[in-house]
Amino acid sequence: MQHIVVDKFDIQILEALQRRGNATNSALGEEVHLSASQVSRRITRLEQSGIIAAYGALLDPGAVGLGVSAFANVILERHSEGSSEAFERAVATLPEVVECFSVSGDADYVLRIVASDLAAFSELMMKRIMRLPGLAHIKTNIALKRVKQTNVLPLDHIMHAPRTSQRVQYAESLRATD
Numbered sequence: 001m002q003h004i005v006v007d008k009f010d011i012q013i014l015e016a017l018q019r020r021g022n023a024t025n026s027a028l029g030e031e032v033h034l035s036a037s038q039v040s041r042r043i044t045r046l047e048q049s050g051i052i053a054a055y056g057a058l059l060d061p062g063a064v065g066l067g068v069s070a071f072a073n074v075i076l077e078r079h080s081e082g083s084s085e086a087f088e089r090a091v092a093t094l095p096e097v098v099e100c101f102s103v104s105g106d107a108d109y110v111l112r113i114v115a116s117d118l119a120a121f122s123e124l125m126m127k128r129i130m131r132l133p134g135l136a137h138i139k140t141n142i143a144l145k146r147v148k149q150t151n152v153l154p155l156d157h158i159m160h161a162p163r164t165s166q167r168v169q170y171a172e173s174l175r176a177t178d
Contacts, residue, residue, distance in 0.1 A: 073107035
């Protein structure tokens with residue numbers, strides 16, 4: 001496992017980019033007290049290391065007509081590598097399934113599903129999700145209200161974690177030219 005060393009400036013840049021992914025290097029530099037070129041070099045390094053995985057606009061589901069959110073706990077018929085892979089490939093083709101996690105506990109997978117309304121959700125469930133390969137049982141919960149939803153990851157732990165426990169390691173400072 002390759003370790004990546006970050007300092008307080010990198011963490012500040014990452015926090016700012018999570019809140020405003022379209023911020024210019026100049027604006028980020030003003031916020032973290034670095035030049036735009038230093039910010040640019042640091043962002044490039046963070047992208048190349050895989051810490052920054054992608055950029056995108058976060059859309060409000062309701063604003064684009066996806067007023068129903070649901071969570072489905074899925075249990076498979078068999079627990080073999082082949083059946084899991086077939087299920088995962090099929091789920092990957094469904095745009096309404098916006099997240100899928102293999103989990104421990106009572107279910108094998110948890111899906112987060114969006115739909116325009118209850119009728120569309122019902123049709124999706126009956127005609128596509130219930131027909132996924134290997135599905136033995138599904139229990140679905142409809143979200144009544146979004147209390148919190150964020151893609152902003154907490155980063156404070158990086159500065160306090162033991163050096164060997166994670167891929168990203170903290171240093172008080174990197175070279176001033178980074």
